[in-house]
Structure formats: structure tokens, C-alpha cells
């Protein structure tokens with residue numbers, strides 16, 4: 001029953017439509033939830049104009065997101081029910097290549113089409129919306145240079161990985177899912193190393209943080225919590241956008257912190273240390289390693305499920321494709337899996353929001369006070385025009401971090417509780 005054509009069609013179609021309706025409802029509620037009155041916690045970083053601007057930014061982005069997702073859904077349904085998958089399959093088979101090359105072409109063309117369709121939307125988002133709100137610093141030249149670099153990179157890395165997967169499923173029968181799983185674990189480990197050392201420098205310049213009070217303070221803090229840190233870099237984020245951020249890359253002894261130049265400019269030494277303390281909290285509280293283990297287990301389960309579904313005739317008929325193939329099966333499985341994926345991502349987000357509170361708490365305790373983290377968070381949200389009052393349902397569906405206001409309130413609670421500051 002599960003693999004009957006009609007059941008699969010109904011399941012995927014209803015997931016797409018219900019998902020679209022739920023998202024649109026959440027966005028509507030989110031806009032309705034905007035409050036013209038500034039939360040009093042933010043009175044020192046926002047004035048009336050800036051607060052109104054942040055709400056206008058949310059409205060513009062929401063409207064644009066609604067148009068994009070409606071368009072995407074319409075295109076997908078037209079392609080699906082217009083027999084697009086079958087036509088493409090006939091075309092790539094007609095080129096007479098072996099199954100792996102045929103598969104790479106099938107998936108490559110689909111991804112390229114998706115990219116071309118979304119291109120006008122990302123141009124609009126960058127050069128109209130971000131520009132209007134004063135964030136955009138990207139030139140057309142840089143935008144297209146970035147685009148070409150990312151296409152080349154994903155063709156090389158993605159193409160290599162996909163060839164392996166196709167080869168395993170073509171040649172190793174019941175062992176294939178296990179081999180795919182092992183290969184993807186190796187691939188993830190390699191990526192952890194390749195991304196910071198080779199890939200990110202293709203897009204940005206990373207300058208070691210120069211000696212001075214900031215570097216001193218960060219190193220002192222790291223020492224105080226026994227955190228081994230090999231490098232601190234400043235990244236020229238201002239090349240593309242005025243928004244600011246900070247992140248960690250690498251593992252073990254090779255961990256490095258990256259601070260956006262925009263962040264270094266905006267925040268005081270104490271605030272920057274508080275932000276870094278939060279990030280280090282994710283390591284110390286084992287969030288990073290736990291997320292890695294969860295995603296590795298998740299991949300194993302996914303490859304196992306793929307092996308169960310990939311050659312079912314019903315799955316292919318649901319997409320109007322006659323001939324069974326591994327490559328098309330992978331794409332169709334991806335669509336069949338989307339309801340489970342949605343459910344899993346909601347659970348992961350709940351756990352991620354909990355981790356954020358824990359990392360905040362870690363930072364407050366180890367930097368001996370929550371004030372600097374609170375002011376850093378407030379400035380960051382004012383600078384990035386974040387939504388201060390998101391609707392709880394929207395947060396539940398979309399937020400990997402708790403809303404800033406809730407984080408600040410939680411931090412203030414630690415600050416005032418008598419045993420709050422003992423680790």
C-alpha cells in the first residue's frame with residue numbers, strides 16, 4: 001500500500017500544500033504580532049525611527065518570502081504534473097552515457113534549473129531589499145564571481161560525492177546504504193578541514209587578529225576556561241554586507257574563531273569576549289559534538305530508508321517516469337522524505353534553542369556577569385534590524401535561536417538569582 005503510486009502522490013502533494021499553508025499562516029501571524037511599542041529593554045539601542053525601520057524590514061522580507069515560496073511551489077507542481085521529470089530522464093538517457101554520468105547530468109540539470117529560477121529572486125533580495133535598508137555592500141561583479149565560484153565548487157565536491165553514492169547503489173546491492181553512510185562520514189570529516197582552510201579563503205580574506213587588548217582579552221578568557229585555541233581571525237564580512245556575526249570552525253586543537261570586521265568595529269572588548277564566550281560554551285557544553293553525532297546517525301537512517309524505497313515502481317510512476325534508476329530515485333526519495341524531514345528539523349530546532357540558553361548561561365557565568373552579553377546581543381539585534389517580537393508559532397517553526405528578548409530576560413534572571421553566578 002505504502003508504495004502505491006496514488007498513495008505516494010497524495011502524500012507528497014499534501015505535504016507540499018499543507019507545508020506551504022502552515023508557513024504562510026505563521027508569517028501572517030508574525031506580521032500581526034508586530035507591536036508599535038518598543039520593548040523597554042531596548043530603549044538604549046533603538047529610537048522610534050530605527051524601531052519602525054526594523055519592522056518595515058520584516059514586512060518587506062515577509063512579503064518577498066511569500067511571493068518566492070508561492071512561485072517555487074507553482075513551478076514545482078507545473079514541472080511535476082507537466083511530466084518534466086520524465087522528459088528530462090528521456091533526454092539524459094538519449095545522450096548514451098553510462099549510468100553514473102547520466103545520473104550526474106540528471107541531478108546537475110535539475111539543480112541548475114533551480115538555480116536559474118531562483119537567480120532573479122536573489123538578485124532582488126540583495127540589490128533591492130538589502131540595498132534599501134542599507135546592508136548591501138556587494139557589487140554586481142562580486143555577486144556573479146561568488147555565484148560562479150560556488151557553482152564550480154559544488155560541481156566538484158558534490159559531483160564527486162554523488163558519483164560515489166550512485167556507484168555504491170549500482171554495484172553493491174544490500175551493502176550499498178552502509179557504504180554510502182561510511183563515505184558520508186569521511187566526507188563530513190574532510191569538509192570540516194577543507195572548508196576553513198581552502199574554501200572560505202576563496203570568498204573572504206582572513207587576517208589574524210593583531211596584537212592588542214582584544215586579542216589579549218580573548219586569549220586570557222580562553223585560558224581561564226581551558227579552551228585550546230589556535231587562531232583568531234578577522235574576516236572582511238563588510239565586503240558583502242553591513243550585517244555582523246562571529247563563528248567558530250575546526251575541531252580539536254585546530255579550532256579557530258572568526259570575527260566579522262563589522263562586529264569588531266561595533267562592539268567593545270568586553271562585549272566581544274562575551275560573544276566568544278557564548279560560542280565557546282557550545283564546545284564546552286558538548287553541543288557541537290552532539291550535533292555532529294546526531295547528523296551522522298540521521299544520515300545512516302536516511303541511507304537505509306533510501307535503500308528500501310529507491311527501486312519501487314510506484315515511486316517512479318508517481319512522478320510520471322517509466323524507467324527505474326538510482327539517480328531519479330534519489331530525487332524522488334528526497335520529496336517523499338520531506339514530511340519526516342520537516343518533523344525532524346522541528347525537533348532539532350527545539351534542542352538548538354535550548355542549547356543557546358545554555359551557551360548564554362555559560363558565557364554569563366564564566367565572564368563573571370551577564371551585562372556585556374546582554375548589551376552585545378542588543379546591539380547585534382539593533383544593527384541587524386532583527387525582529388524583537390516574533391510570534392511564538394513562527395519561532396517554533398523557524399528559529400534555531402530563541403528570540404533576543406527571551407535570551408535577555410533569561411540572562412537577567414541568572415544575574416539576579418543569588419546562586420546564579422556560581423559555576
Ligand SMILES: [Zn+2]
Nearest residue numbers: 278282356359
Ligand atoms: Zn549560539
